[in-house]
Amino acid sequence: MLALVLHEIGEFRVEEREDPTPAADEVLIRVSVTGICGSDIHGYTGENGRRFPGQIMGHESVGHVAALGAEAEGLGLHLDQVVTFNPVVIPTTDADTFAGREQHSPNKTVIGVAPHIPAAFAEYVVVPARNVVPLPATMPIEYGALVEPLAVAVHAVRRVLRRTDERALVIGGGPIGQSAVLALRMEGVDTIFVSEVDPARRALCARLGATVLNPTAGPLVEALVADGGLVDVTIDAVGITLTVADALNATKFGGNVCLVGMGSPKLDLEAFRLSTEERSLVGSFTYSAQDFTDAAAYIASGAPEIAELISREVTPHDADAAFAALSRGDGTAGKVLVRFSS
Structure with missing residues (x-):
């Protein structure tokens, strides 16, 4: 797969990486678009110290189900389904204790922030099945990248x-x-x-x-x-x-x-x-699972004002230039998306 890799602070490179394989409780998503977050820009410039060379970033994403782990097959998901994912992942052992406030789990992992997890600035990403949120196929698919913000x-x-x-x-x-x-x-x-x-x-x-x-x-x-x-x-x-x-x-x-x-x-x-x-x-930092689900429901409505949030799309090969321009404050009013597939 093609992946946008932080080669060094201030430089992305498009590299070929091995396609990931989902574990039993995971879903493989073929990424359509991934949004550029302000925290990604600060990671690119090194300002926040939370992104590292060699990392595949990206957490505002939407795509299609490409494969299901054995344990994910009974969760109502199916191949080619349009989905987004909640990047705040907590262990199943924390689910009851932190229900309704999942972001407070001290054991949480955030996809796109954790450097050891290849994230969504790539053609494919693997996520826990319990974090996958379906979206309607009738919705403009790029809207799904707006659920997380x-x-x-x-x-x-x-x-x-x-x-x-x-x-x-x-x-x-x-x-x-x-x-x-x-x-x-x-x-x-x-x-x-x-x-x-x-x-x-x-x-x-x-x-x-x-x-x-x-x-x-x-x-x-x-x-x-x-x-x-x-x-x-x-x-x-x-x-x-x-x-x-x-x-x-x-x-x-x-x-x-x-x-x-x-x-x-x-x-x-x-x-x-x-x-x-x-x-x-x-x-305030991130969100609960319910907040994410409610945001997804609003985006799924396809309300006309949602389109206003997207300023432009770029290809992975143009993403480094887009990050550099955004870090300089290039006047982009809304969200910039990186397009990997339709």
């Missing part, structure tokens, strides 16, 4: 959203921020603002139905107050000191802020304001 956003929103919340702010209009707009819609929030510096991303978020704000044009709080007041809940999809400060300032006393962006490993906080104004700052 939407699951991240669904989990982040559910971490902080209360039933009474009506106004929400998303800081950062990149792929996770865009997914957060859809996740808020999924949870019934109609009034959604997005703060984003890039005009192309603002335009994309506006097409998703959000009210877009340019934080460089003036104080974010003033813009919100002029449009009805502070928000009930904020999703920070950037995660640096400046955006966390904006998130706290933009949220009502007693409101909730979710930090899902990982732009900086350390932050400076106005701790007294966090305490005296009783805002909550909550972290």
Whole structure:
């Protein structure tokens, strides 16, 4: 099979690798497309220290079932079925203890992050059958690569959203921020603002139905107050000191802020304001199995706004150039997909 291999930090090469074979409890997936995640870009540049030379990365993927292990044959899967997969894998021995919060298992493995597991920037990938999620054949197959980033956003929103919340702010209009707009819609929030510096991303978020704000044009709080007041809940999809400060300032006393962006490993906080104004700052990382399944159901609906999230596709041979351009901030508004097959 062809695989996109991180030859060294800052360089991918397309290499020929042996086709994998599924174990008894596994499924072999013929990959159609795999999305380029922000964490993949940071791995490519070496910023996050979580990707390593020789690794086959990739965890936002969709494809067709190519082979079933003996124990996977009774799970309702069949050859050529369109599927995606949840890359957060926990041991079966942890399933009961961490049901509903699988991401908390200290024994979890994340396909695409763990360097010893060949992942989805390749023509084939092997995954545990229990992590496979079917999708409808009638859906544009590339939509399946959007399930995983939407699951991240669904989990982040559910971490902080209360039933009474009506106004929400998303800081950062990149792929996770865009997914957060859809996740808020999924949870019934109609009034959604997005703060984003890039005009192309603002335009994309506006097409998703959000009210877009340019934080460089003036104080974010003033813009919100002029449009009805502070928000009930904020999703920070950037995660640096400046955006966390904006998130706290933009949220009502007693409101909730979710930090899902990982732009900086350390932050400076106005701790007294966090305490005296009783805002909550909550972290979010990956998702539960239910979050992933719910995200897949939304993507499977084929809602027209889903197409807005995809900016372009590239071939494996063009992927290194795409990663280099994205790492330089080339102005791509949405998701870039690497196409391996139809």
